[in-house]
Amino acid sequence: MEKLHHIAIVVDNLLNQTDxxxxxxxxxxxGEIFIDTNQAVKVQFIKSNYIMIELLEPLNNKSPIx
Numbered sequence: 001m002e003k004l005h006h007i008a009i010v011v012d013n014l015l016n017q018t019d020x021x022x023x024x025x026x027x028x029x030x031g032e033i034f035i036d037t038n039q040a041v042k043v044q045f046i047k048s049n050y051i052m053i054e055l056l057e058p059l060n061n062k063s064p065i066x
Contacts, residue, residue, distance in 0.1 A: 006052035010065045014044050014057045022046055
C-alpha cells in the first residue's frame with residue numbers, strides 16, 4: 001500500500017494566505033517560498049501532523065493552474 005505524499009491547493013496570494021492555511025490545518029511552514037518556472041508557480045509547503053500540503057500561486061495566466 002502506497003502512502004499519500006502531499007496534496008496541492010491553489011491560492012491567489014501565498015504571502016496573504018499561507019498563515020490562514022497553517023491555522024486551518026494546524027500546520028507549520030516547511031522551507032521558504034520558491035518559484036517553479038517550469039509550471040509558472042510560486043510554491044510554499046506546509047506540514048501538519050498527518051499530511052504535507054503544497055500551496056501554489058500562479059505566476060501569470062500561462063500557468064497550468066491559473
